[in-house]
Amino acid sequence: MGVIAPLRELLARSSNPGLDVSDAQLLARIAEGEAAAFAEVWHRYGPVVLGMCHRILADHGAAEDAAQDAFARVWKGAASFDPARGVPAAWITRIARNSALNARRARNPEASATIEPVEESATDALADRFWLRALLRRLNNEEQIAIELAYFHDLSHVQIAERIGVPLGTVKARIRRGMIRLAELAEAETR
């Protein structure tokens, strides 16, 4: 058994931050050295950070290294996060993007001159998607799957019901509950 299982047990046993804790609260708890809060941020943002690193680096191994570097920066620098300067998703987005770009420069220094500047609006849109992805991961599996099939796979409610083998009413209820839960989480994040 590796390190993950004991850490998971540790998270379950100790003060697990849980799904209702906002991103900003998690960063504050990481700044105090709480490993469980760090694991929750990883759970929420890991897949989007890895996805972005992969897109920038076009190499799976390098993307994993960049994602690890990004999360090491989150762990080390959480105390420097200033809520007055933006939301946690934007902060994590910047860190992840910088880690990936640094890795790309290290792999190919000549290409660094060709790295296109990113407009503020594009960064905002990216951060918005990071934030949304992190919110989705705080839903229960059933609600998350129903919403992702509806929006990302463009399936109708009837098609979703057939795909996952549940009655149409159940699909509608899951999407409805999921959207309401997303709204509650979003409002708590921006409070």
Added chain:
Amino acid sequence: MRHDEAFERLIEIVSPSPQLAEGVDAAVLAHAARCPTCAARIATLTRLDRSLLGAARDHHAVEEPAPALEQRILAIPATRQRAPRRRPRRIRVAATAAMVVLALGIAVPVWVSSRGSGRGPVAARTMPLLSRNGSLTGSVTLGSLVGTTRAVRLTADGLLTGKASSYSVWLTGPDGSVLIRSFSANVEGGCDIRADAPDGRWDGIAITMDGGPPVGNAILASAKI
């Protein structure tokens, strides 16, 4: 229509997308038009709906991490130091002054005594490892605090050999416990490992097997620190 009834049904009036528009009740609309709480919720739901539609374009950009990467990431808190939180200037000045006084208070007597005895100051403490069933012997050496961590060295004998036998070293204290190192014994059933222990209210070190948490009979051996 009551507020709570309308609030529950706002989802029906938010989205122009066919996924959510399932028929809008006029009474819900009428309530929402004059209720600021409902207006705020409608704004949130609208933002979410648009973000979901926008994210649909790049949903392949999300990648589930491999277990090996997760293991590397979750090990970060146990292996890396955090930048210390920056304190207000007045506290920093006071803390610096206190540290100077403390350093002088320690350094001068140590310097004086070392001149007399010819020995330097002791930077580490070694505690015996107390085994639950007596089969495991060893000791734990705890270094002095450097920054936010202190070095830990564990030497032990009487461990099970082979990579299938995994041991975990935990720091324990009143606030919980934290894993600082996993290891396997060498071919002779011994170990000599080092780890960094984060600063905290720790009062013990515990050894468990196969990743078990440091509670009850899962603790094979421990040392008080």
